[in-house]
Amino acid sequence: xxxxxxxxxxxxxxxxxxxxxxxxxxxxxxxxxxxxxxxxxxxxxxxxxxxxxxxxxxxxxxxxxxxxxxxxxxxxxxxxxxxxxxxxxxxxxxxxxxxxxxxxxxxxxxxxxxxxxxxxxxxxxxxxxxxxxxxxxxxxxxxxxxxxxxxxxxxxxxxxxxxxxxxxxxxxxxxxxxxxxxxxxxxxxxxxxxxxxxxxxxxxxxxxxxxxxxxxxxxxxxxxxxxxxxxxxxxxxxxxxxxxxxxxxxxxxxxxxxxxxxxxxxxxxxxxxxxxxxxxxxxxxxx
Amino acid sequence: xxxxxxxxxxxxxxxxxxxxxxxxxxxxxxxxxxxxxxxxxxxxxxxxxxxxxxxxxxxxxxxxxxxxxxxxxxxxxxxxxxxxxxxxxxxxxxxxxxxxxxxxxxxxxxxxxxxxxxxxxxxxxxxxxxxxxxxxxxxxxxxxxxxxxxxxxxxxxxxxxxxxxxxxxxxxxxxxxxxxxxxxxxxxxxxxxxxxxxxxxxxxxxxxxxxxxxxxxxxxxxxxxxxxxxxxxxxxxxxxxxxxxxxxxxxxxxxxxxxxxxxxxxxxxxxxxxxxxxxxxxx
Amino acid sequence: xxxxxxxxxxxxxxxxxxxxxxxxxxxxxxxxxxxxxxxxxxxxxxxxxxxxxxxxxxxxxxxxxxxxxxxxxxxxxxxxxxxxxxxxxxxxxxxxxxxxxxxxxxxxxxxxxxxxxxxxxxxxxxxxxxxxxxxxxxxxxxxxxxxxxxxxxxxxxxxxxxxxxxxxxxxxxxxxxxxxxxxxxxxxxxxxxxxxxxxxxxxxxxxxxxxxxxxxxxxxxxxxxxxxxxxxxxxxxxxxxxxxxxxxxxxxxxxxxxxxxxxxxxxxxxxxxxxxxxxxxxxxxxxxxxxxxxxxxxxxxxxxxxxxxxxxxxxxxxxxxxxxxxxxxxxxxxxxxxxxxxx
Numbered sequence: 017x018x019x020x021x022x023x024x025x026x027x028x029x030x031x032x033x034x035x036x037x038x039x040x041x042x043x044x045x046x047x048x049x050x051x052x053x054x055x056x057x058x059x060x061x062x063x064x065x066x067x068x069x070x071x072x073x074x075x076x077x078x079x080x081x082x083x084x085x086x087x088x089x090x091x092x093x094x095x096x097x098x099x100x101x102x103x104x105x106x107x108x109x110x111x112x113x114x115x116x117x118x119x120x121x122x123x124x125x126x127x128x129x130x131x132x133x134x135x136x137x138x139x140x141x142x143x144x145x146x147x148x149x150x151x152x153x154x155x156x157x158x159x160x161x162x163x164x165x166x167x168x169x170x171x172x173x174x175x176x177x178x179x180x181x182x183x184x185x186x187x188x189x190x191x192x193x194x195x196x197x198x199x200x201x202x203x204x205x206x207x208x209x210x211x212x213x214x215x216x217x218x219x220x221x222x223x224x225x226x227x228x229x230x231x232x233x234x235x236x237x238x239x240x241x242x243x244x245x246x247x248x249x250x251x252x253x254x255x256x257x258x259x260x261x262x263x264x265x266x267x268x269x270x271x272x273x274x275x276x277x278x279x280x281x282x283x284x285x286x287x288x289x290x291x292x293x294x295x296x297x298x299x300x301x302x303x
Numbered sequence: 304x305x306x307x308x309x310x311x312x313x314x315x316x317x318x319x320x321x322x323x324x325x326x327x328x329x330x331x332x333x334x335x336x337x338x339x340x341x342x343x344x345x346x347x348x349x350x351x352x353x354x355x356x357x358x359x360x361x362x363x364x365x366x367x368x369x370x371x372x373x374x375x376x377x378x379x380x381x382x383x384x385x386x387x388x389x390x391x392x393x394x395x396x397x398x399x400x401x402x403x404x405x406x407x408x409x410x411x412x413x414x415x416x417x418x419x420x421x422x423x424x425x426x427x428x429x430x431x432x433x434x435x436x437x438x439x440x441x442x443x444x445x446x447x448x449x450x451x452x453x454x455x456x457x458x459x460x461x462x463x464x465x466x467x468x469x470x471x472x473x474x475x476x477x478x479x480x481x482x483x484x485x486x487x488x489x490x491x492x493x494x495x496x497x498x499x500x501x502x503x504x505x506x507x508x509x510x511x512x513x514x515x516x517x518x519x520x521x522x523x524x525x526x527x528x529x530x531x532x533x534x535x536x537x538x539x540x541x542x543x544x545x546x547x548x549x550x551x552x553x554x555x556x557x558x559x560x561x562x563x564x565x566x567x568x569x570x571x572x573x574x575x576x577x578x579x580x581x582x583x584x585x586x
Numbered sequence: 587x588x589x590x591x592x593x594x595x596x597x598x599x600x601x602x603x604x605x606x607x608x609x610x611x612x613x614x615x616x617x618x619x620x621x622x623x624x625x626x627x628x629x630x631x632x633x634x635x636x637x638x639x640x641x642x643x644x645x646x647x648x649x650x651x652x653x654x655x656x657x658x659x660x661x662x663x664x665x666x667x668x669x670x671x672x673x674x675x676x677x678x679x680x681x682x683x684x685x686x687x688x689x690x691x692x693x694x695x696x697x698x699x700x701x702x703x704x705x706x707x708x709x710x711x712x713x714x715x716x717x718x719x720x721x722x723x724x725x726x727x728x729x730x731x732x733x734x735x736x737x738x739x740x741x742x743x744x745x746x747x748x749x750x751x752x753x754x755x756x757x758x759x760x761x762x763x764x765x766x767x768x769x770x771x772x773x774x775x776x777x778x779x780x781x782x783x784x785x786x787x788x789x790x791x792x793x794x795x796x797x798x799x800x801x802x803x804x805x806x807x808x809x810x811x812x813x814x815x816x817x818x819x820x821x822x823x824x825x826x827x828x829x830x831x832x833x834x835x836x837x838x839x840x841x842x843x844x845x846x847x848x849x850x851x852x853x854x855x856x857x858x859x860x861x862x863x864x865x866x867x868x869x870x871x872x873x874x875x876x877x878x879x880x881x882x883x884x885x886x887x888x889x890x891x892x893x894x895x896x897x898x899x900x901x902x903x904x905x906x907x908x909x910x911x912x913x914x915x916x917x918x919x920x921x922x923x924x925x926x927x928x929x
Contacts, residue, residue, distance in 0.1 A: 218866045285811055
């Protein structure tokens with residue numbers, strides 16, 4: 017059993033600890049009193065080393081903002097993020113940048129925009145390896161080959177640009193790039209959502225294998241409760257910026273405690289499922 | 304580099320790839336530049352060699368395009384004139400592009416007040432009429448190539464910067480740019496290695512299109528007698544100095560120089576349009 | 587024209603409302619014709635709901651375009667599309683407008699891209715009814731009724747608003763109201779809920795299904811989600827690389843599907859409550875033009891044999907399914923084992 021949210025009492029080092037995280041966006045031209053949007057509100061959790069946590073929620077739940085704060089693409093309004101017990105180096109100096117990159121990496125949702133269209137797969141991976149490890153050219157090439165092999169690609173894919181790869185292959189390259197810095201924590205932001213069903217299964221299996229092999233820590237952000245169980249043993253459910261439920265994934269999927277989680281589960285198409293109108297009208301205003 | 308480098312297609316081939324109009328236009332332009340470079344070899348006469356006895360002749364075996372009012376060979380002057388005529392706009396566009404691209408990309412990268420300041424400045428520069436600034440610059444610095452080139456570079460820069468800023472802004476929002484930052488690349492490295500190569504097609508197209516206008520503007524400055532001074536061979540100068548002969552019924556100098564300008568501008572614009580079209584199509 | 591092709595599904599003898607017979611489509615890409623649909627044969631009877639399911643590049647959306655004859659210059663459509671006895675390919679422009687404007691109503695994946703952002707929702711909603719000759723007052727009244735039916739009680743206000751003021755779910759409900767306002771005979775829904783959150787998806791799907799059943803409309807639902815399609819349809823056609831590989835009753839899709847692709851697709855999707863390694867189909871979805879002369883699925887099929895790469899299998903009846911597979915009889919037990927392994 018992992019210890020989501022139990023932070024301090026646990027002796028084992030936590031790969032990622034988030035406490036009281038809050039993010040407020042200023043909304044331009046907002047009405048008086050509505051010029052602020054609380055995207056993430058008082059979120060705390062922790063993930064042990066080699067653990068895997070899923071963050072589940074619908075659009076507007078704050079899950080993506082949370083992920084972007086963890087990797088440093090957004091600055092929290094308040095709260096703390098500890099990676100391996102340490103605060104993220106704040107400066108943009110080369111050493112700090114590199115240290116940060118080795119702490120945490122991210123795989124983005126859209127494999128069509130997350131790779132530089134002008135770079136070949138080899139150039140893309142070599143660039144990262146060269147930046148982080150002082151290896152000669154042969155050693156780098158070997159490392160790139162290993163990375164490709166880890167994600168189920170080979171030399172045939174190395175020389176091509178992303179435009180000649182399928183969505184699934186691109187996402188594999190994006191995973192390889194993230195692994196190239198040998199990070200402790202890997203954030204997967206809807207990493208399989210844009211993929212075709214038959215390919216989604218492959219990538220889910222790949223992610224499960226990689227964690228087993230490399231002992232890497234995952235934070236798997238997704239709107240899809242069904243794929244979460246393939247990846248994560250612990251799950252937190254977010255709604256309107258707050259955590260509404262957290263616990264072991266299996267429990268959340270089979271005996272959810274909260275109404276919102278139940279509603280999410282009930283809405284999931286599955287064999288024998290029929291869609292039903294359940295919400296009172298008028299509640300889905302907003303946007 | 305590595306064993307599996309499969310990109311063996313030559314660069315120019317990839318640039319022009321499969322577009323006959325683009326290929327033909329680019330070929331003709333390269334030919335023009337070559338001719339300009341080889342003018343001393345190709346020209347039958349010196350561009351400044353006068354011969355009063357042979358003034359204002361029509362085309363003949365000795366003088367293919369005739370002679371001007373002082374008996375200089377128009378064909379030779381056209382060949383030599385191509386050098387300055389092409390060099391001027393090249394300098395203008397080179398300066399405008401380098402400055403414009405640097406401003407646009409840095410504005411997009413840093414955003415915030417810096418971006419706002421750059422955008423404001425560009426808007427002010429937009430309001431400046433290029434030709435007028437060039438004339439003022441000549442008044443201050445004096446005639447020659449330098450003053451109009453600097454002034455026109457300043458006038459063309461905002462056009463390139465504005466288009467590029469919007470393109471770079473879109474590119475900047477794509478995940479691969481953020482991914483570059485996340486793997487530890489510096490902002491400079493992300494801009495130079497990822498952002499810049501991906502907006503390059505647009506830069507190429509914009510620069511080419513601006514080249515055509517810059518050539519016309521610079522020729523106009525010369526025509527007004529504010530740029531390169533006679534007797535130096537330059538097409539704008541030739542159009543101007545051929546005017547008196549034109550009125551006397553000897554159109555050859557003005558006509559050939561004018562036609563040469565039109566041909567180059569049409570070619571440049573065609574190449575620019577095709578490049579812009581390709582830039583739009585490739586992601 | 588009546589159903590006459592040997593491959594017409596063994597469905598009720600009811601009159602066919604929409605009949606696609608050996609439909610193919612080629613689109614020019616850099617001066618070369620490229621095949622996006624190889625062979626689609628489908629029948630929808632009046633009041634029936636059919637799901638057309640496939641991954642990207644399968645040609646499912648192109649099939650919808652072909653049905654509506656939304657075909658651009660240079661595209662080459664083959665076979666025949668017959669709507670209520672009339673050949674869609676041969677309709678004159680006026681008849682075609684009627685087909686698109688009132689016989690068949692489309693519901694798109696992205697309602698925002700298909701509404702005019704500078705017109706109010708009310709104007710967009712009433713447009714079709716006005717075009718059909720209804721008075722403004724009557725159209726307005728009808729629009730309000732329809733909005734209430736799709737779960738929008740404050741219709742007055744919503745009709746005054748613009749598309750950008752509404753959430754995706756609300757906008758899609760207005761689209762459904764607009765679609766049924768035309769009293770069509772067939773609803774053509776192309777990924778109607780793909781852009782929506784799951785809870786909103788359930789809501790919108792329920793409304794769509796409700797409206798269809800109340801009015802006895804036929805429906806063609808195009809989606810990548812097998813379970814979603816199965817929930818609101820009578821039959822499902824599974825499409826891959828421009829070919830229909832299997833047509834099955836929606837109720838017996840799970841556990842009874844016969845084509846290796848359908849089985850693989852179902853196995854690729856995790857089932858809530860059973861955590862086990864997923865059984866996946868190797869490789870990536872091919873596009874129609876990449877397929878060889880044989881079965882389009884041959885390159886990814888675990889049961890591929892020599893005949894599969896040589897000859898393209900036709901749809902043939904197997905119980906209450908239609909299956910395009912040479913080896914469907916031989917591999918029946920193997921296929922069941924393959925899907926269940928590790929589960």
